[in-house]
Amino acid sequence: MLDRLIEEAPRFFNYYNMIFILQAAGRTLAMTVIGCTVGFVCGLILAVIRQSKSPLLLPVRLVAILYVEIFRRIPFLVILFIVLFAVQAFAPNASLYAIAIISICLLSTAFLSEVIRAGLESVPRQQIEAAEGLNFGAARTLVHVILPQAWKIILPPAVAFMVMFIKDTSLASQMGVVELTFTGKSLVNRGFSPVLGFGAILVFYFLLSYPLSRLGAYLETRLASPRSKGARQLLWTSASPQGGVPVGGQG
Amino acid sequence: MNYTFQFSEVFKELPYLLAGAVVTLEVAFLSFWLGAVIGLFGALGKVYGGAPLKRAIAAYVVFFTNTPALVQIFFLFYALPDLGILLSPMTAVIIGITLNSGAYLTEILRAGIISVRQAELEAAETLGMTRMQIVGYVMLPHIARTIYAPLSNFFVWLVLGSSMAAIFGVEELTGRAVNISTSNLRHIETFTVVAVIYIGLTFVASIFLALVGRWVFRVKARIF
Numbered sequence: 001m002l003d004r005l006i007e008e009a010p011r012f013f014n015y016y017n018m019i020f021i022l023q024a025a026g027r028t029l030a031m032t033v034i035g036c037t038v039g040f041v042c043g044l045i046l047a048v049i050r051q052s053k054s055p056l057l058l059p060v061r062l063v064a065i066l067y068v069e070i071f072r073r074i075p076f077l078v079i080l081f082i083v084l085f086a087v088q089a090f091a092p093n094a095s096l097y098a099i100a101i102i103s104i105c106l107l108s109t110a111f112l113s114e115v116i117r118a119g120l121e122s123v124p125r126q127q128i129e130a131a132e133g134l135n136f137g138a139a140r141t142l143v144h145v146i147l148p149q150a151w152k153i154i155l156p157p158a159v160a161f162m163v164m165f166i167k168d169t170s171l172a173s174q175m176g177v178v179e180l181t182f183t184g185k186s187l188v189n190r191g192f193s194p195v196l197g198f199g200a201i202l203v204f205y206f207l208l209s210y211p212l213s214r215l216g217a218y219l220e221t222r223l224a225s226p227r228s229k230g231a232r233q234l235l236w237t238s239a240s241p242q243g244g245v246p247v248g249g250q251g
Numbered sequence: 252m253n254y255t256f257q258f259s260e261v262f263k264e265l266p267y268l269l270a271g272a273v274v275t276l277e278v279a280f281l282s283f284w285l286g287a288v289i290g291l292f293g294a295l296g297k298v299y300g301g302a303p304l305k306r307a308i309a310a311y312v313v314f315f316t317n318t319p320a321l322v323q324i325f326f327l328f329y330a331l332p333d334l335g336i337l338l339s340p341m342t343a344v345i346i347g348i349t350l351n352s353g354a355y356l357t358e359i360l361r362a363g364i365i366s367v368r369q370a371e372l373e374a375a376e377t378l379g380m381t382r383m384q385i386v387g388y389v390m391l392p393h394i395a396r397t398i399y400a401p402l403s404n405f406f407v408w409l410v411l412g413s414s415m416a417a418i419f420g421v422e423e424l425t426g427r428a429v430n431i432s433t434s435n436l437r438h439i440e441t442f443t444v445v446a447v448i449y450i451g452l453t454f455v456a457s458i459f460l461a462l463v464g465r466w467v468f469r470v471k472a473r474i475f
Contacts, residue, residue: 001333073407073453074446075414077425082446085438089254163317170319174418181322194329202318202326209317 004193012196017187024183025204027097031169031179034101036162039108046113048142051120064113071110076168079103084175100172100179104165111161119154120146152223159216163209170205180204260435261444264427271427272448278341278416278423279409282348289349290356297357298364308357315354321415323347328419340419348416352409359405363398364390392468399470403460407453414449424448 046064049057071079083103087094123146131141173181184201188194261268297308315323324347331338338346367390375389417426424445432441464470 004333069454070446070450073411073450075411075425075449077414077417078428078442078446078449081428082439082442085442089439167319167321170321171415171418173321181319181325184322184325188329193333194326195333198322198326198330201322205318205322206314210313213313213317 001193001195005195008193008196012187012192012200020187021180021183021200021204024178024180025208027177028166028169028179028205029208031097031101031104031172031177032162032165035104035108035165035169036112036158038105039112039165040116040158042105042109043111043113043116046109047116047120050113050117052138068110068113071106072114076103076107077171077174079107080171080175096172096175096177100169100175100177103172104169107168108161108165111164112158115157115161116150116154118157119150119152122153123149156216156220156223159212159219163213163216166205166209166212254439256440257437258440258444260437261431261440264431264435264441265444267431268424268427268445268448271422271424272452274421274423275410275413275425276452278345278348278413278421279406282345282352282413283406283409285345285349286352286356287360289353290360293353293357294360294364297361312354312357315351316358320347320351320412321418323351324415324419340416340421344413344416344419344421348409348413351412352405355405356402359398359401360394362401363394366397367393395468396470399464399468403457403464406460407456410453410456411449 046068049060049064050068052061080100080103083106084096084099087099087102127145127149128141131145136145169179170181172179173185176182180201184197187200188197293308293312296304297312300308324343327347328338328340328343331343371389371393372385375385380388413423414425416423417429420426422430428441428445432438435441
């Protein structure tokens with residue numbers, strides 16, 4: 001087997017294959033970044049809705065809870081299939097790439113909203129009461145009181161979840177989105193040894209996610225304050241890692 | 252926008268799907284417990300082992316937690332035959348997910364072990380407890396309480412993660428959904444029903460694990 005690898009290696013590591021893989025890595029990263037950004041914004045909205053106390057918003061709150069609970073309990077592969085067929089039923093010409101991005105956004109919204117909610121809940125009630133006492137509105141309380149304190153709790157697990165989404169996008173290869181895993185499969189189909197093909201892909205995934213998980217661990221130690229201990233306990237029981245424990249992905 | 256849903260085609264196949272759910276749970280269970288064995292030794296090695304052992308375990312954990320399990324299983328499934336090892340899809344998937352969960356469980360269990368404070372161990376020693384007593388009465392209860400919630404979360408993740416076995420042709424819940432939908436062409440309905448089954452499975456698992464945690468380990472686990 002080793003002779004085969006040595007013989008194939010120069011052909012495998014040629015310019016065009018590397019460009020092919022790098023482009024795919026860019027696509028994987030793009031899917032993750034778009035998914036995380038959209039997920040962060042939508043997750044923040046969902047988390048804020050869940051924090052609201054007004055009885056008028058009760059139905060919206062229920063929908064938000066339902067959304068988070070449902071999408072955290074469906075495998076990403078099944079979400080992909082449902083989105084694929086649902087979108088294709090209405091828009092037969094939709095690109096697979098767009099469908100994969102929609103699915104990753106749906107998933108990341110659910111997971112990141114849990115992370116953000118834990119961050120928001122970490123801010124002591126007295127702070128919010130004090131803001132109310134100063135006649136701050138809900139928006140001002142959020143922007144000037146809650147978020148400046150909550151982002152320290154939110155950021156480390158959010159970065160850890162980004163690693164998870166990088167890994168989850170590998171499932172999009174099953175639909176035919178040309179990202180890293182798909183590239184690996186097509187290189188192997190072209191006759192290269194699976195050791196080389198999938199090995200190279202594993203290395204590229206590692207290069208994408210290792211810096212991120214180091215960043216997450218660094219932020220965790222850097223931003224940790226004694227006060228955040230209770231909040232991290234809260235995170236523990238809901239969705240995310242604690243003390244540098246990596247997040248499991250489905251991909 | 253004129254799509255008519257027809258769930259009856261899918262409901263006919265419900266027993267077949269539910270039998271697939273059992274396979275899903277089997278895969279999750281098996282890889283959880285096999286991974287727990289790896290994780291136990293990994294965590295002990297990482298806390299009490301020598302420097303080379305620690306570094307080797309850290310490399311294992313870092314590699315497996317930073318690359319997708321899907322590609323790892325692809326690697327096992329397509330590269331090992333070159334070495335003369337032929338794996339059935341089911342075996343390849345279970346080995347892949349087990350190696351993966353071993354890495355995660357190493358970290359979870361390690362967090363549990365290091366959560367026991369030195370002062371508590373010293374207090375136990377001062378009380379004249381033997382080594383076994385310290386492990387049984389001081390360390391284990393503490394570790395169990397610390398790791399119970401992340402472990403039960405991780406099991407739920409495994410139930411969801413085992414869906415990728417479908418890609419290799421294992422007939423678990425998602426695999427059977429693919430089978431059905433390719434014959435009845437009711438893709439949206441089939442996968443919706445499967446999603447509901449997954450939600451039910453993980454929900455029951457979460458509630459069950461939270462109740463067990465509350466009774467046995469006195470952990471205040473949140474279901475929501």
